[in-house]
Amino acid sequence: MPCTVITVTSGKGGVGKTTTTANLSAALSRLGQRVVAVDADIGLRNLDLVMGLENRILYDSIDVAEGRCTLQQAMVRDPRAEALYLLPAAQTRDKADLNPAQMKLICDQLRQMADYVLIDSPAGIEHGFNTAISAADRVLIVTTSDVSALRDADKVIYLLERDYHKQPGLVINRFNERLVNSGEMRGIDDVLDILAIDLMGVVPEDELLMLSTDRGTPAVFDKRLAVAHAYENIAQRIMGQNVPLTDYRKRGFWAWLKRLFGR
Ligand SMILES: Nc1ncnc2c1ncn2[C@@H]1O[C@H](COP(=O)(O)OP(=O)(O)OP(=O)(O)O)[C@@H](O)[C@H]1O
Numbered sequence: 001m002p003c004t005v006i007t008v009t010s011g012k013g014g015v016g017k018t019t020t021t022a023n024l025s026a027a028l029s030r031l032g033q034r035v036v037a038v039d040a041d042i043g044l045r046n047l048d049l050v051m052g053l054e055n056r057i058l059y060d061s062i063d064v065a066e067g068r069c070t071l072q073q074a075m076v077r078d079p080r081a082e083a084l085y086l087l088p089a090a091q092t093r094d095k096a097d098l099n100p101a102q103m104k105l106i107c108d109q110l111r112q113m114a115d116y117v118l119i120d121s122p123a124g125i126e127h128g129f130n131t132a133i134s135a136a137d138r139v140l141i142v143t144t145s146d147v148s149a150l151r152d153a154d155k156v157i158y159l160l161e162r163d164y165h166k167q168p169g170l171v172i173n174r175f176n177e178r179l180v181n182s183g184e185m186r187g188i189d190d191v192l193d194i195l196a197i198d199l200m201g202v203v204p205e206d207e208l209l210m211l212s213t214d215r216g217t218p219a220v221f222d223k224r225l226a227v228a229h230a231y232e233n234i235a236q237r238i239m240g241q242n243v244p245l246t247d248y249r250k251r252g253f254w255a256w257l258k259r260l261f262g263r
């Protein structure tokens, strides 16, 4: 099976791109896939922290691009998984950013050794975003359901379609069923009405997730966390398996009322 390069992006900062990249990478590797997670957030890297691999880093992707080391030397293996690697970003911005051509070259090499390459994009739609998107076969948009995240996601979807001819998939993050049912948060249907792209999955709000991030253990390695199952489902869908969406829409009074009135 040919390798698939997936860029995880959002527009708005802080909505969960890095958490999603780390957990989907770990989930895909638990499903027997060879995975490389690439941090494209140059200067503000933290995929290494979320994956708990920061102490193993010797080189970064700029070192690879500028010939100071081989790709294999820069890749950090996750000891908890069979075939899960991190390609770290540079820690500081005094080093030049990767450009799209360099990212493509790196991904071309990674394609020879992985089933999936997941690229963690920086926030925004500037240079770093273009680099992160440049090698992508598929794009995942992560959003929360608040208005500013949705507006930024909408802008990114527009740019992806206009400039890259790509139809991204959507991950709704930090979904809070209680707030949706009490009418305080937009539900899944409302988000889909606004963004009109394919839903790949819904990740619930999980207050313990931050603790797992602090410990450097992606949530999918910790079965107690509610989000672990959500990431596993999305990973399976990425692999083309038919996994029904947890139907949050079927539950709760407001959902019932909406269905009653045909919405
Ligand atoms: N489903 C969730 N439930 C609870 N907390 C979450 C969830 N997803 C992400 N978070 C928390 O939100 C914060 C931001 O997440 P993350 O760093 O992944 O966002 P980001 O989009 O990568 O941010 P940036 O744009 O700065 O790179 C972190 O503290 C993370 O633990």
Ligand SMILES: [Mg+2]
Pocket: 017, 018, 019, 041, 046, 120, 121
């Ligand atoms: Mg991030």
